[in-house]
Amino acid sequence: MRKIGILFERQSDIMSNSDATEETHYHWRETEEVEAVATNLTALGYDVDLIGTLDNLLERWRQNQLPEFIWNLSVRTTSRNRTALAPAILEQLGIPYTGGDTTVKSLTLNKDFLKPVLQWRGILTPPWCRYGVGEEIVNLPLWKKCILKPACEGYSLGLQVWEVSTGLSELQNQVKQLHQQFQAAVLCEQFIPGREITVGVVGNDAPVFIGAVETVTTEGAVMQEQVLDLQAKRRGGFGKINVDLSLPELQKLKDVTLDLMQLFKPLDYATFDFRVSADNFSASNQAYLLDINADATLHPERSLAQIALQNGLSYRDLIEVILQTSLKRWN
Structure with a gap:
């Protein structure tokens, strides 16, 4: 195995969507990261193919030009399945790749599903409640200070602080705003200082x-x-x-x-x-x-x-x- 393709999204790939904003779509790989991986793989003696997006990968497939191995840096956007898409497609194409498979990528991205698994495993995680899209919030959380965040995002996208002193209406407003921005469930998590x-x-x-x-x-x-x-x-x-x-x-x-x-x-x-x-x-x-x-x-x-x-x-x-x-x- 000498040829390695790298899957990734550039800023231009992500922000070409007319609805994209940095506050909701900050998922691209920095140029320095992609270049560092590619340069060092080349120095290790591998031929590197900077494939880019999954669309580019599927075009390689249509042209029968798939690499032997994929270095997977693809994370996509605006879907609770976004990090799982690349490994799912790669498994279907029969191409080995770096990183977690479809199951682990999806589970670790969706924190509202991950947290019960952590509890089952006996692992401490901040207490939380979940607000589904369209769900009415009628009670205040039990904690004085909370973190509000979309259930399936990374890089702190949408992360906000809420304090009980601001009241129920402010909580409702913040959650509603996050629902509108991300179209995803929102976690309300006790803030842990330290x-x-x-x-x-x-x-x-x-x-x-x-x-x-x-x-x-x-x-x-x-x-x-x-x-x-x-x-x-x-x-x-x-x-x-x-x-x-x-x-x-x-x-x-x-x-x-x-x-x-x-x-x-x-x-x-x-x-x-x-x-x-x-x-x-x-x-x-x-x-x-x-x-x-x-x-x-x-x-x-x-x-x-x-x-x-x-x-x-x-x-x-x-x-x-x-x-x-x-x-x-x-x-």
């Missing part, structure tokens, strides 16, 4: 490596009450620092991540977002799983690449271990 930690892992049957970074303010302080919504991510002002998962207060994060890697395998690689509550962050503090990113970014300056570097792996090493992890399961 540390925000991302765990990254590569592997299926056993982890090739695992590590973590913590998001902190420009002063290096814990996030506590701050929220990483889309505006905050665009604005910047946050840093990432390495953290040691062997510390007693963080061991639970490692255990949860490895448990879910086994439950959901094959994933090949993923990141897991946690909030660790309380002020002194002792071993008794609670670690809440917020999200599983089965389509984690491979941008060389983002979390997974930084975690790999923490484990003594260059970016090229990261690309190689992901590829070898994926090839092993297909073989």
Whole structure:
């Protein structure tokens, strides 16, 4: 196997839709990410075909020009099935690919389905309620501060903060706005103040490596009450620092991540977002799983690449271990 095709959507692919806005469609792969993956695959001795969208892939199929293997970076937009489309089509075409399959991509994207699975597994996640499209909200949530977000989006799209002091009508207005923007159920989730930690892992049957970074303010302080919504991510002002998962207060994060890697395998690689509550962050503090990113970014300056570097792996090493992890399961 020498030829690898890369599936991805550019900004122009996503924003060509007349209804597209950055607030609802921010799903494209950054040019730096695609170029970094392609450049390092080439350096590893592979012929790289920048296929782009699923439409381009199907055109390759019609022309009988399919590659032997696909590096899947496709996430699409505006559908609760969007991340599952590429693996479903690739399975039908009989082409092996990197990353999770249709089932795991769909489950991890749809948080209203994921959360009951986490509860069944005995994994702590913030308490929540679900507001379906058109559902009347007649009662206030039990929590003073909540996160409102579409049930099947990523990159903090649509994420808003609601506080009980603003009242029921404001809650109804915010949820109605999200329903109109995303045409999807909305989760109302208790806000957990504390540390925000991302765990990254590569592997299926056993982890090739695992590590973590913590998001902190420009002063290096814990996030506590701050929220990483889309505006905050665009604005910047946050840093990432390495953290040691062997510390007693963080061991639970490692255990949860490895448990879910086994439950959901094959994933090949993923990141897991946690909030660790309380002020002194002792071993008794609670670690809440917020999200599983089965389509984690491979941008060389983002979390997974930084975690790999923490484990003594260059970016090229990261690309190689992901590829070898994926090839092993297909073989």
